[in-house]
Amino acid sequence: MNLSLEPLSVRTTCAYCGVGCGVKATPKGDGGTDIAGDSNHPANFGKLCVKGSALGETLGLEGRLLHPQVRENGALRQVSWDAALDRVAGQWQDIIAEHGPDAVAFYVSGQLLTEDYYIANKLMKGYVGSANIDTNSRLCMSSAVAGHKRAFGEDLVPVSYEDLELADMVVLVGSNTAWCHPILFQRIARIKETRPHVKLVVIDPRRTATCELADLHLSVKQGTDVWLFNGLLSYLARNGAVDAEFVARHTNGMAEAVAAADVDCADPAAVARKCRIELPVLLEFYKSFAATARVVTAFSMGVNQSSAGTDKVNSIINCHLLGGRIGQPGMGPFSITGQPNAMGGREVGGLANMLAAHMDLERGEHRELVQTFWQSPRMADKAGLKAVDLFRAIEDGKVKAVWIIATNPLVSLPDADQARRALEKCELVVATDIMQNTDTNACAHVLLPALGWGEKDGTVTNSERRISRQRAFLPAPGEALPDWQILCRFAQRMGYEGFDFNSAHEIFDEHARLSGYRNTADDVPRAFNIGALAGLGQQGYDALEPVQWPVTRLESGDLLGQARLFGDGRFAHADGKARFIAVVPRLPVNTICEDYPLALNTGRVRDHWHTMTRTGKAPKLADHVAESFVDMHPQDALLHGVRAGELARISTAWGSMVARVQHGGGIARGSVFIPIHWNGQTASDARVGALVNPVVDPVSGEPEFKHTPVRVEQFRLNWHGFILSRRELNLDSVAHWTRIQGRDFARYELAGRQSIADFASWARNLLGVQGEQADWLEYEDRSAGVYRAVHLVDDRIDQCIFLSPRQDMPSRAWLAGLFSKEQLSEIDRVGLLVGQPVEKGADTGPTVCSCFGVGRNTICNAIVQQDLQTVAQVTACLKAGGNCGSCVPEIKKLLVETRVAVAEERAA
Ligand SMILES: Nc1nc2c(c(=O)[nH]1)N[C@H]1C(S)=C(S)[C@@H](COP(=O)(O)OP(=O)(O)OC[C@H]3O[C@@H](n4cnc5c(=O)[nH]c(N)nc54)[C@H](O)[C@@H]3O)O[C@H]1N2
Ligand SMILES: Nc1nc2c(c(=O)[nH]1)N[C@H]1C(S)=C(S)[C@@H](COP(=O)(O)OP(=O)(O)OC[C@H]3O[C@@H](n4cnc5c(=O)[nH]c(N)nc54)[C@H](O)[C@@H]3O)O[C@H]1N2
Ligand code: SF4
Ligand SMILES: [Mo]
Secondary structure (H helix, E strand, O other): OOOOOOOOOOOEEEEOOOOOOEEEEEOOOOOOOOEOOOOOOOOOOEEEEEEHHHHHHOOOOOOOOOOEEEEEEEEEEEEEEHHHHHHHHHHHHHHHHHOOOOHEEEEEEOOHHHHHHHHHHHHHHHHOOOOOEEEEEEEOEEEEEEHHHHHHHHOOOOOOHHHHHHEEEEEEOOOOOOHHHHHHHHHHHEEEEEEEOOEEEEEEEOOOOOHHHOOOOOOOOOOOOOHHHHOOOOOOOOOOOOOHHHHHHHHEEEHHHHHHHHHHHOOOOHHHHOOOOOHHHHHHHHHHHHHHOOOOOEEHHHHHOOOOOHHHHHHEEEEEEHOOOOOOOOOOOEEEOOOOOOOHHHHHOOOOOEEEOEEOOOOOHHHHHHHHHOOOOOOOOOOOHHHHHHHHHHHHOOEEEEEEEEHHHHHHHHOHHHHHHHHHHHHEEOOOOOOOOOOOOOHOOEEEOOOOOOOOOOEEEEOOOOEEEEOOOOOOOOOEEHHHOOOOOOHOOOOOOOOOOOOHHHHHHHHHHHOOOOOOOOOOOOOOOOHOOOOOOOHHHHOOEEEEEEOOOOOOOEOOOOOOOOOOOOOOOOOOOOEOOOOOOOOOOOOOOOOEEEEEEEEEEOOOOOOOOOOOHOOOHHOOOOOEEEEHHHHHHHHHHOOOOOOEEEEOOOOOEEEEEEEOOEEEEOOEEEOOOOOOEOOOOOHHHOOOOOOOOOOOOOEEOOOEEEEEOHHHHHHEEEEEEEOOOOOOHHHHEEEOOOOOOEEEEEEEOOOOOOHHHHHHHOOOOOOOOOOOOOOOOOOOEEEEEEEEEEEEEEEEEEEEEOOOOOHHHHHHHHHHHOOOHHHHHHHHOOOOOOOOOOOOOEEOOOOOEEEHHHHHHHHHHOOOOOHHHHHHHHHOOOOOOOHHHOOOOOHHHHHHHHHHHHHH
């Protein structure tokens, strides 16, 4: 019993990325929750990045889906769980009876807990008897999975985070680690401080925040990684950088792989030309790699999300095998996972071509083993449809019912408008989510409410194979249920036995037992073995400390995890050897043409998570990048008639969207970058998924998210504007809008085409202000087309609107500050009328440090006025960068830029 007045903290795991940081959550009396890093967790040792730190701001119940609902005549109606699940089970039974088990499907997610995932997979593959269950991990990790299976014989990640710290060289390929895996990046950054000789190489067509710390940046042309790594393989072979004994004893296929690499890539100069980088830069990378034993090559979506993704993965692994750089401390190829439970999903066999517990769907002995263990009535015996094919089959009417869980495909799939067409034609779309309004839910016939992070209980596995507990610390809201329970209740209605679980722990126990079942060298050996975690009991499960699989139990009873694999040179292929894979480089399938002359690259920004259903709720995360953008080279912009700061229409053969042009300074000519996060709820027209071509890798089925031919052109407008409002507004009448969450208000950026005859009545109408009595300050310059108005309620600012034909609009940061004031001062009112702050320093500029809310202007002013030279000095002065550290690369950049600007000013 907790007799002290100290609030109880719960140790859990972050809801977001695959780093899998430990979190200490302490519910406060007022409904809020304090979030801190768990100093005992071996992934983060107490640190959290800005998304993790802001988890507390995403836990409110606004916008949550809290009751089962069924759509009737276009409108959603609340129903009981029984009614909702009866409806789904009845329709599934009818469809299966008439069209067979392959006419139904699940589309699930790497954000499910292992226990949820296990149930969905068991239900589909062992009971419905179809493998039509695929996951958003198809869009994410499937090329790494396929590459691992080809090289190692099983989907195995050989290294640990610790290896990044033990390495003498870290190569980051297609990974914006500073923004996407910030805590991992900080571990690398800290090591570089204590061991400055450690070399950091970044291979990315863009100059990202990750490059701020790099010793070498190879800005390769999109899609040319196989040339680069084949070139490296060939270089290593020619220069004697081969571990002949390792290769002979532990691998197959070296000669073929090197011969294949030699065809196109033996000449470094030719490779440099193909990759569009300078030859000396290429050679520096090759020489350093050859000269360094302890190299970790970590890779992410710039590698996986490609029509040559699996080959990219194997071209990297080949280089590690050649020098025996695997299985020992500080070395190895390292696929960094994206989602919190991408790895757990792989363990339970969540992909349409895998079976549970790392077994193969297409191997008879594996199928037989799993079926015996489950005692299931039927087993799927062929691979199911992969994500992109699944949505095609839905549109074609072959799949008639789809159940979508914890993913938002109408935003995240390639050719996302096709996905919408598919769902609109589908007989039965069920969606389980935590939010009421998502793009996908809008197409669902049945909506089922799930428990979210903080409410649900189970396990996740991070990038280094570490299993950690997610623990509940909040009560279940409304009628929401854990995902596993929704599925079990459904399975029972379908008449299936084997789903009478009472807790997540019971499911975990079965999963652990299956992994150990007949898992011996002389029976059916698999590297994935957590049999030692069976029989923990509820208490043992609740107390489970983070542990890396495979797990063994010592005689003392303690559990022992394993930091790295292949230390003994044994791989999972039948002969115990790893395989080199001969890969032939090829360019992205879609070639650039006259109509679509640029290459579209897509990815993430620092403070948002995917389709923003959760991070979009957090004011702390809203400002760093407030709107969708298209980053392009200034010369390309000039050529296409668009200007920085203005909106542009971006189109491909599949779809189009609108975003603001920016010159981030880090992008090569010929390509543009657009973030993935904005959706139909947060912007009128900014779903980049609708533009992405649905071409996939032939082995993994992973889409080409990083390369679509695209056109950028002017988006003609007559005026620009923005609104800050304490009330939600409907802006459908405006040509373009983006909604941004503020602390006590919503901010809307607007752009319009229609000419406005009477500003005052138009603005009042848009803002929903009624009555002549309203306290309303306004300023209008009709000839200039400039208008601003402020709606006050009891001396507090309630809403404000600013319109102008030009972009030069007042500072949003200053206005946001006014919303936190209980009463406006005279000076504030004057400022509102003249459209700019009267007080000096009131305009802090766009947020750089989200943790402490420090703006760009504040940082730049301090650098100049106090002559700050280092990030540490900026932190000492303003706190910026002192918490999660995610903004340190940007502060570094500001230090340089500001001091250059000052020097130039002095010179002039
Ligand atoms: N802030 C934030 N963090 C996240 C997420 C999030 O939504 N927001 N999502 C999580 C998830 S699920 C994932 S999968 C990870 C993704 O993490 P990352 O893979 O680091 O993120 P991306 O921005 O998708 O892409 C990484 C980089 O690949 C580069 N790239 C594009 N084409 C090529 C190419 O041909 N070759 C090479 N070498 N590079 C290329 C892009 O320019 C981009 O900078 O992030 C996880 N972490
Ligand atoms: N253009 C482009 N597209 C991409 C990518 C890219 O780089 N470029 N990256 C791809 C990658 S790597 C990924 S991982 C995907 C991610 O894409 P999605 O999976 O579509 O993105 P999320 O926004 O994370 O969707 C998760 C959904 O689950 C809901 N949810 C949250 N918690 C729970 C829960 O506990 N239970 C249930 N049932 N629901 C929950 C959320 O509200 C949300 O609707 O995007 C892919 N799409
Ligand atoms: S790095 Fe950030 S988002 Fe990823 S697990 Fe850690 S705190 Fe969460
Ligand atoms: Mo991902």
